[in-house]
Amino acid sequence: MAKSYDYLFKLLLIGDSGVGKTCVLFRFSEDAFNSTFISTIGIDFKIRTIELDGKKIKLQIWDTAGQERFRTITTAYYRGAMGIMLVFDITNERSFENIKTWIRNIEEHAASDVEKMILGNKCDVVDKRQVSKEQAQQLAAEYGVKFSETSAKDGHNVEEAFMTLAKDIKAKMDRKQQENNNGGGSHSSPNVHVGSQGGKDKKANANRSFSWCTLL
Amino acid sequence: MTDRNRKASTNAWICPNDRQLCLRAKLNIGWSYHSDSPRGSGNELAQNEKKQIMQVLQKAENLEKMEQERIGRLVEKLDNMKNHAVGDGERSCILCGVTFSTFGTTPTPCNDCKKGVCSKCGVDTYNSRKQPLWLCKLCSEQRELLKRSGAWFYKSMPSYIMPVKNADNLGSKNIRSVVIAILDLLLCKRKYLNYDVKILLFCYILINIPQTASATSSTSKDNYGTSLTKRPTMQADGSSEDETDTSLSTDSDTDDGSSNDDSIGINDSVKPRPAWASLAHKEHSSNSEISLKKSMDDERNEESSDYSSEVSFSASKVNPKEKAENENEINLAFQEFKPSQADFRSPITENESIDSTGNEGLGSLDFSVLFEPIDFKLHVTIIKAKNLKGMGKHGVDPYVKLQLLPGSSKSNKMRTKQSKTCNPEFNETLTYLGVTKDDIARKTLRVYVMNHDRFSSDTVIGIYNLKLKDIGDVMKRFNDVPLHKISQVLEIHVNSIERGRIEISLKYVTATRTLEVGIIQCIGLKAMDASGYSDPYVKCYLRPDKYKITKQKTSVKRRTLNPKFNAVFKYKYAHSELAGKTLDIQVWDRDIGRKNDFIGGVYLGKDSSGDQLRHWFQTLKTPNAKFTHFHTLTDELRHPAE
Ligand SMILES: Nc1nc2c(ncn2[C@@H]2O[C@H](COP(=O)(O)OP(=O)(O)OP(=O)(O)O)[C@@H](O)[C@H]2O)c(=O)[nH]1
Ligand SMILES: [Mg+2]
Ligand SMILES: [Zn+2]
Ligand SMILES: [Zn+2]
Numbered sequence: 001m002a003k004s005y006d007y008l009f010k011l012l013l014i015g016d017s018g019v020g021k022t023c024v025l026f027r028f029s030e031d032a033f034n035s036t037f038i039s040t041i042g043i044d045f046k047i048r049t050i051e052l053d054g055k056k057i058k059l060q061i062w063d064t065a066g067q068e069r070f071r072t073i074t075t076a077y078y079r080g081a082m083g084i085m086l087v088f089d090i091t092n093e094r095s096f097e098n099i100k101t102w103i104r105n106i107e108e109h110a111a112s113d114v115e116k117m118i119l120g121n122k123c124d125v126v127d128k129r130q131v132s133k134e135q136a137q138q139l140a141a142e143y144g145v146k147f148s149e150t151s152a153k154d155g156h157n158v159e160e161a162f163m164t165l166a167k168d169i170k171a172k173m174d175r176k177q178q179e180n181n182n183g184g185g186s187h188s189s190p191n192v193h194v195g196s197q198g199g200k201d202k203k204a205n206a207n208r209s210f211s212w213c214t215l216l
Numbered sequence: 217m218t219d220r221n222r223k224a225s226t227n228a229w230i231c232p233n234d235r236q237l238c239l240r241a242k243l244n245i246g247w248s249y250h251s252d253s254p255r256g257s258g259n260e261l262a263q264n265e266k267k268q269i270m271q272v273l274q275k276a277e278n279l280e281k282m283e284q285e286r287i288g289r290l291v292e293k294l295d296n297m298k299n300h301a302v303g304d305g306e307r308s309c310i311l312c313g314v315t316f317s318t319f320g321t322t323p324t325p326c327n328d329c330k331k332g333v334c335s336k337c338g339v340d341t342y343n344s345r346k347q348p349l350w351l352c353k354l355c356s357e358q359r360e361l362l363k364r365s366g367a368w369f370y371k372s373m374p375s376y377i378m379p380v381k382n383a384d385n386l387g388s389k390n391i392r393s394v395v396i397a398i399l400d401l402l403l404c405k406r407k408y409l410n411y412d413v414k415i416l417l418f419c420y421i422l423i424n425i426p427q428t429a430s431a432t433s434s435t436s437k438d439n440y441g442t443s444l445t446k447r448p449t450m451q452a453d454g455s456s457e458d459e460t461d462t463s464l465s466t467d468s469d470t471d472d473g474s475s476n477d478d479s480i481g482i483n484d485s486v487k488p489r490p491a492w493a494s495l496a497h498k499e500h501s502s503n504s505e506i507s508l509k510k511s512m513d514d515e516r517n518e519e520s521s522d523y524s525s526e527v528s529f530s531a532s533k534v535n536p537k538e539k540a541e542n543e544n545e546i547n548l549a550f551q552e553f554k555p556s557q558a559d560f561r562s563p564i565t566e567n568e569s570i571d572s573t574g575n576e577g578l579g580s581l582d583f584s585v586l587f588e589p590i591d592f593k594l595h596v597t598i599i600k601a602k603n604l605k606g607m608g609k610h611g612v613d614p615y616v617k618l619q620l621l622p623g624s625s626k627s628n629k630m631r632t633k634q635s636k637t638c639n640p641e642f643n644e645t646l647t648y649l650g651v652t653k654d655d656i657a658r659k660t661l662r663v664y665v666m667n668h669d670r671f672s673s674d675t676v677i678g679i680y681n682l683k684l685k686d687i688g689d690v691m692k693r694f695n696d697v698p699l700h701k702i703s704q705v706l707e708i709h710v711n712s713i714e715r716g717r718i719e720i721s722l723k724y725v726t727a728t729r730t731l732e733v734g735i736i737q738c739i740g741l742k743a744m745d746a747s748g749y750s751d752p753y754v755k756c757y758l759r760p761d762k763y764k765i766t767k768q769k770t771s772v773k774r775r776t777l778n779p780k781f782n783a784v785f786k787y788k789y790a791h792s793e794l795a796g797k798t799l800d801i802q803v804w805d806r807d808i809g810r811k812n813d814f815i816g817g818v819y820l821g822k823d824s825s826g827d828q829l830r831h832w833f834q835t836l837k838t839p840n841a842k843f844t845h846f847h848t849l850t851d852e853l854r855h856p857a858e
Binding site: 006007008041042043044045047060069073082104107108111112113142143144173174176177 | 269279
């Protein structure tokens with residue numbers, strides 16, 4: 001019998017080829033690192049079960065190929081993702097520029113309320129840094145998403161990043177489920193209302209103050 | 217008739233192999249890179265790459281199946297709890313039925329259902345704002361199910377597999393041996409019938425066997441159900457996919473160890489419907505021999521007229537164990553396959569497995585359906601219902617309601633008059649206008665037998681789903697079709713379908729002091745017309761707008777859910793003035809002769825939030841630069857009367 005769990009969260013890693021998506025995931029799932037570059041073919045995934053507030057959460061984390069030629073396959077997986085990690089390489093400015101394109105891809109293909117987070121990977125490589133932390137923070141703030149610098153090599157922040165994303169998803173889940181039940185219903189009603197409008201507004205209100213402040 | 221056959225053949229028989237189907241199903245959306253790139257271009261995947269991807273998908277499938285079984289167990293648990301709830305929630309505890317009294321047990325109303333519940337049958341919990349919350353066990357379990365199943369995110373129940381009950385196994389095995397014998401017989405007569413067709417046939421026949429005989433095998437492989445597209449798939453109690461598959465693989469000599477593919481659904485992408493699933497959906501017969509024979513006849517007919525195109529492929533597959541064949545198979549699986557946009561959005565439908573679960577004692581229905589392609593009319597005549605299960609304390613007041621799915625609930629529901637008995641005769645014809653062949657090909661007619669309740673909301677006695685692609689253009693009569701239950705947990709709220717997205721560009725030009733609002737396109741708009749489409753146009757205001765002078769409109773795009781507008785609206789305002797304004801962008805469905813329907817809208821201004829606020833702010837912060845973003849439409853309409 002497989003390990004039991006309370007919730008299944010589906011996460012997705014995207015970003016240019018070579019930024020270290022596979023390595024970050026490998027660090028998180030196996031706590032190991034491999035310095036030879038084996039570019040991902042199409043798509044892969046790893047599983048790890050974590051615990052948050054006493055609940056077991058199984059994370060199914062899809063690792064996508066950054067290479068353009070796999071784009072059609074990888075975008076098919078956006079829709080099912082509850083959380084997406086956008087990864088760039090701090091030693092590669094181009095990969096940072098492309099974060100905007102990746103965000104656009106998300107807007108186009110992912111569920112509208114997907115949680116996002118930006119990772120600046122390879123922060124162990126100090127001498128070849130091309131993207132400053134401030135630059136990245138600025139961009140993340142513009143899009144209203146969290147940002148963290150990670151290193152798959154020495155494990156810096158990797159665990160924390162996935163935990164943060166999972167936490168944000170769980171918080172959203174608890175909030176949504178709460179909102180769905182506002183106003184109640186009866187057992188005889190055949191409908192389960194999911195994603196009610198009233199709920200959305202409340203969420204929007206909560207967001208509002210945050211975004212406006214950070215932007216100004 | 218011929219037309220219908222041809223349609224069936226082009227749609228149904230191009231997919232030669234269940235593994236390919238399965239794979240396509242999983243690759244699915246966006247899997248179209250072959251379409252515009254010439255063969256041999258750098259885009260093409262190498263053989264070993266394809267294999268590797270397939271392996272990953274296989275792995276994902278196994279996981280997915282486990283997940284579906286897990287959800288199935290949760291659903292079963294909740295259903296059991298509901299079945300065992302005995303009280304009325306007023307004078308007695310909704311769950312255990314203990315009678316309330318002033319000095320004995322006192323009721324506490326459940327926060328969700330508002331029914332009275334005793335202290336033992338309720339749970340003390342907290343809401344997300346950490347305020348205490350009292351729920352009856354049913355409601356708390358229901359809430360938990362939403363989270364555990366992922367329904368909170370996918371906005372409906374994902375596919376799941378109900379736990380297997382053992383009782384049915386024996387009977388179904390006998391049936392299977394009969395079926396295999398028949399297949400062998402058929403094979404003698406059809407030289408070029410290959411493994412794949414054999415499987416198709418097998419499934420087809422299995423599924424056409426009446427329920428009493430084969431509850432087990434009748435689950436119709438509907439596990440392709442997607443959770444992403446929000447299609448709930450309910451497995452019949454006692455269903456066992458594995459059983460069927462095992463027999464499939466032993467029956468055939470082509471087993472490379474992975475023929476279990478088809479038993480597993482996957483969550484991550486949209487699934488096109490496999491050919492045999494649609495074939496399987498023909499009307500049920502009540503006599504087993506007739507139905508077996510009938511399916512064979514049908515099969516032969518379709519075969520004789522349509523297989524020529526299939527032959528070449530079949531011939532090349534004489535020895536399926538050869539490696540080359542394997543590759544061929546993989547290649548085929550990777551060929552372009554594009555489900556229609558509509559399928560992608562379809563939230564419900566495809567409930568074959570519900571259909572095939574047989575009589576649930578809810579009653580049965582006689583009705584007929586006629587499609588007139590020339591007039592674009594679909595007539596549904598509700599003749600009568602029989603042995604309707606009495607519901608509620610106030611007897612039955614049944615009526616029948618129709619809905620075309622996918623489609624928004626408002627614009628495509630129709631109903632009959634109300635009757636007063638358990639065996640009502642309606643003899644009423646309801647006609648859908650503007651129904652196209654395309655609709656027929658992809659839509660499902662859902663017939664609800666409803667019970668009117670004078671004291672509370674009407675309840676569903678049972679439903680029947682009819683895939684319209686099976687009706688052709690002659691009058692089809694359906695007699696004694698069994699009604700099925702809508703699981704309380706399951707039924708999706710049609711209105712929760714997303715309204716779609718809009719791509720907007722914004723630019724403030726300092727030289728001319730003009731805000732340029734580009735309405736580029738919309739994607740995946742909600743269908744407002746019974747036809748499953750909308751005739752969308754976009755209206756734009758810059759508010760506050762006391763004198764309504766800022767209204768601008770695009771042209772109307774006919775019959776589309778993905779209109780490209782490429783329109784630009786200009787507003788001449790000083791930069792400082794704009795800061796206090798809000799762009800009100802509304803997408804409407806033009807209905808000639810009726811009131812136009814509001815599809816959805818988006819507000820961009822300082823009071824918006826998230827993406828909208830960001831977009832607006834970017835634009836003001838950096839004049840003379842163009843910012844383009846997608847926005848999700850919401851149903852909020854702040855100024856309805858314009
Ligand atoms: N120094 C250092 N190197 C890293 C780090 N993460 C990844 N690398 C190296 O970067 C290279 C690419 O890493 P991958 O994880 O395979 O890259 P990817 O993003 O998965 O690339 P694609 O699969 O092609 O999309 C490898 O040689 C890794 O060893 C890191 O944190 N620090
Ligand atoms: Mg990789
Ligand atoms: Zn009780
Ligand atoms: Zn309750």
